[in-house]
Every structure is written in C-alpha cells, then in structure tokens.
Amino acid sequence: DVKVTQSSxxxxxxxxxxxxxxxxxxxxxxxxxxYRQDPGLGLRxxxxxxxxxxxxxxxxxxxxxxxxxKKERFSLILESASTNQTSMYxxxxxxxxxxxxxxLTFGAGSRLxxx
Amino acid sequence: xxxxxxxxxxxxxxxGTPVLLRCNYSSSYSPSLFWYVQHPNKGLQLLLKYTSxxxxxxxxxxxxxxxxxxETSFHLTKPSAHMSxxxxxxxxxSDWTGNMLTFGGGTRLMVKP
Numbered sequence: 001d002v003k004v005t006q007s008s009x010x011x012x013x014x015x016x017x018x019x020x021x022x023x024x025x026x027x028x029x030x031x032x033x034x035y036r037q038d039p040g041l042g043l044r045x046x047x048x049x050x051x052x053x054x055x056x057x058x059x060x061x062x063x064x065x066x067x068x069x070k071k072e073r074f075s076l077i078l079e080s081a082s083t084n085q086t087s088m089y090x091x092x093x094x095x096x097x098x099x100x101x102x103x104l105t106f107g108a109g110s111r112l113x114x115x
Numbered sequence: 116x117x118x119x120x121x122x123x124x125x126x127x128x129x130x131g132t133p134v135l136l137r138c139n140y141s142s143s144y145s146p147s148l149f150w151y152v153q154h155p156n157k158g159l160q161l162l163l164k165y166t167s168x169x170x171x172x173x174x175x176x177x178x179x180x181x182x183x184x185x186e187t188s189f190h191l192t193k194p195s196a197h198m199s200x201x202x203x204x205x206x207x208x209s210d211w212t213g214n215m216l217t218f219g220g221g222t223r224l225m226v227k228p
Contacts, residue, residue: 004158031214040124042205042218043159050214058215090159094214102213103149106158 003027004107006091012113019078021110023091030096032074033104034058034066037088046089049074050096081114088112117142117208121219129227134178134193136222138206141187147209148189149216150180154202162204165189176200201226 007022025032031050035043035058045058047066055066063085067075074093078085088111092104122137140146150162163174170182176199180191189206206219 035218040220042119042121042220044218045215048214092159096214102147102209102216103161103164104151104159104216106160108158 004091004093004105006089006107006110008110009108010111010113012115013081014115015082017081017114019081019112019114021076021078021089021091021112023074023076023107024072025074025093025105026072027093027105028071029093029105030071031094031102032068033092033094034064034074034076035090035092036060037090037109043090046076078112081112083114086112086114117146117210117217119206119208119217119219121204121206121222123222124220125223125225127225127227128196130198131195134191134196134200134224136191136204136206136224138180138189138191138219139187140189140206140208142208144211147213148180148182149207149209150174150178150189150191151205151207151218152202153205153221159205162191196224196226198226198228200224 004025033048034046049055049068065077091107094102118141120139148165151159153159163172165172165182173179203221203223
C-alpha cells in the first residue's frame with residue numbers, strides 16, 4: 001500500500017513564525033498535493049506538484065509556498081503564519097499517469113494552530 | 116471549471132436503515148467522480164470512483180453510487196447502515212486531466228443505535 005507520511009500531527013505556532021509542514025510518500029507517485037480542510041468548506045487545494053521542482057497554484061495559494069526537491073518529498077511553507085491559517089493540512093499523492101481517474105492517497109493530516 | 120455541492124451537511128440515520136448522501140456536480144466535460152470517507156482522526160480513504168464506465172458504481176463496505184448525467188448527480192447509498200459507517204463523506208469531481216480535484220463541503224453521517 002502507498003503510504004503518505006506527514007511529519008507532524010499537531011503543531012502550535014505564534015503569529016509571524018515560519019512554519020514547515022513535511023510530507024513523504026513511498027510509492028514513486030508523480031503528483032503530490034497540499035490541501036487544507038476547514039469545517040463546512042471541505043478540502044481546498046493550496047498547491048500541487050506533478051514533478052520534481054515543478055509546482056502549480058491551487059485554489060488558495062496566498063500565504064503559502066511549496067518545495068519539491070525530491071520526488072518523494074513535498075513541503076508546505078508558511079512564511080509568516082497568521083491566525084487565519086489555523087487549520088488541518090492534508091498531503092496527498094497520486095500516480096498521475098491516467099487522465100480522469102487519479103485516486104488520491106492521503107496522509108493523516110497536520111493540525112496547525114496559530115496563536 | 117467544475118464544482119460540487121453536497122446537499123446535506125449532516126445526515127442522521129438509525130442502524131439498519133438505508134443511507135442516502137446527496138451530491139450534485141457541475142462540469143463542462145465528462146467528469147470523473149469520487150466519494151471519499153474520513154473516519155474520526157483518520158486520513159481520507161477512497162470509497163468508490165466513476166470513470167465513464169458503468170453508471171452504477173460499487174465501492175467498499177457495501178456503498179454504491181449512481182451517476183445520473185441528466186440530473187448531474189452522484190448520490191451515495193447503502194441499504195443498511197452500520198455503526199462503523201459514522202464518518203464524514205466527501206463527493207469529489209476531477210478535471211479533464213485527472214489531476215485537479217474539487218471537493219464538496221462534506222456530509223457528516225451519524226448512525227444511531
């Protein structure tokens with residue numbers, strides 16, 4: 001089974017701090033994604049990457065950046081955390097080879113609280 | 116652009132009764148559609164997917180969904196609810212590349228004994 005591992009389950013940060021969320025997948029998937037999950041809003045795509053060093057903005061990229069230096073690792077960076085970035089962050093990966101049928105495999109999530 | 120609307124934010128059923136979670140979608144092409152489930156404190160898991168083959172799709176744990184193009188719907192059903200079905204369910208539509216997925220707001224299913 002594909003495993004997607006998010007390094008931190010719970011984080012508490014202060015406003016203005018730089019925050020790194022790390023995600024690693026172990027099945028050579030091409031695509032990796034960062035979503036945030038908020039009650040009533042479902043999951044909203046922040047960024048995704050379809051190859052090493054490639055990234056595309058999702059629906060809500062403002063205030064975030066990403067890094068993909070290796071195929072298996074996709075990092076989400078909050079340059080200066082704000083309270084409205086308090087949320088659950090979900091990393092996912094997919095094969096990316098068949099259009100129209102990509103199944104996402106998700107990590108367990110990282111719950112970030114910004115004080 | 117595509118969009119997904121889950122018509123109920125909360126659904127409550129008694130154990131052993133049928134489950135219906137409603138989903139309408141909007142897409143300018145033939146969509147791929149998915150249902151994912153999220154149990155408390157766990158990651159999202161794929162329940163089933165529709166990719167333009169049979170319109171009635173069977174998933175895990177006895178769930179199924181029917182793609183109705185004329186109604187732009189993809190409702191999730193199960194004949195008999197079990198306590199372990201209590202979770203949040205997300206309807207998802209994919210763009211033509213399969214890479215950009217749009218999630219509905221989620222439906223929280225509660226199962227009463």
